[in-house]
Amino acid sequence: MNISRAAELSGVSAKMIRHYESAGLIPAAGRTAAGYRVYAMDDVHRLAFIRRARAVGFGTADIRQLLSLWQNRQRPARDVKRLAVEHLQQLQARIADLEAIADTLSHLIGHCQGDERPDCPILDSLAADSPAPAATSTKRSKKAK
Amino acid sequence: MNISRAAELSGVSAKMIRHYESAGLIPAAGRTAAGYRVYAMDDVHRLAFIRRARAVGFGTADIRQLLSLWQNRQRPARDVKRLAVEHLQQLQARIADLEAIADTLSHLIGHCQGDERPDCPILDSLAADSPAPAATSTKRSKKAK
DNA sequence: GCTAAACCTTCCCATGATGGGAAGGTCAAG
DNA sequence: CTTGACCTTCCCATCATGGGAAGGTTTAGC
Structure with missing residues (x-):
């Protein structure tokens, strides 16, 4: 299937699918002779996994780990x-x-x-509350007029 | 006074002072012959105001409005x-x-x-929860293999 | 076979606030 | 005059997402 179909099935936009590929969250998709990306259901599952992980707030780095834990049946x-x-x-x-x-x-x-x-x-x-946080003065600062 | 002194007094980093200037939150500072920015206490007060507004979560657009309300004694x-x-x-x-x-x-x-x-x-x-959100199918999508 | 629509590709830009860092000019103390 | 602490501008990165341009491909309809 092509990228828009994979997007439809996984709930991840085509734009983000390409993004996840470049970020290394999903393996580089296969290509047709014309260079179109080709997907299988496996990819769709992986994408949906990512979508759900994002929905509970995990960031890219966390998801990378979650995916690897998910793959590894022994973890x-x-x-x-x-x-x-x-x-x-x-x-x-x-x-x-x-x-x-x-x-x-x-x-x-x-x-x-x-x-x-x-x-x-x-x-x-807002105009006149706390003075100013911990003034980390620098060397020449005393002289500054 | 120079920018680092203004930063020290206002609690806003020199980096951010320049940023606020380019964002139009503060008027363009005057310059010395050498091109150094020059500040007065008025500017420091304005910067501190911005810092406090940021601290309660206001964004650039909101602060722009707050500043103009602050200036205008009639509001x-x-x-x-x-x-x-x-x-x-x-x-x-x-x-x-x-x-x-x-x-x-x-x-x-x-x-x-x-x-x-x-x-x-x-x-x-994460692997198999919600199916996929509202599939907005496109024209040719039925044919996509 | 041609045309037009609906796809696909890559690349750049923007968001919002902040900081890091480079390259290069200036100023003051010794 | 040297040196170190400043200053300047400009670019890059964050984090996830989308907009849009320029250009190639596929397919439906004639």
């Missing part, structure tokens, strides 16, 4: 789990960061009347 | 609040997405023993 489930747990922790860290930001913003919004008047605690806070 | 606080609320909603949407992913992953991890044996529900799930 211990522990390896897979470790990868997944690490990824989950990163996800949770990102969520915590975003929540902290959302809380801050939410707090600011709560203090803003949001009416016709120009008084706005949100802008005030 | 109604409502405009600022609206921008902030929209941004907060986007943040919350992203958080919800990540949480859904984290939940899915967490669920999979919970079902994986993670021992020496090769059985792994995580890989199984």
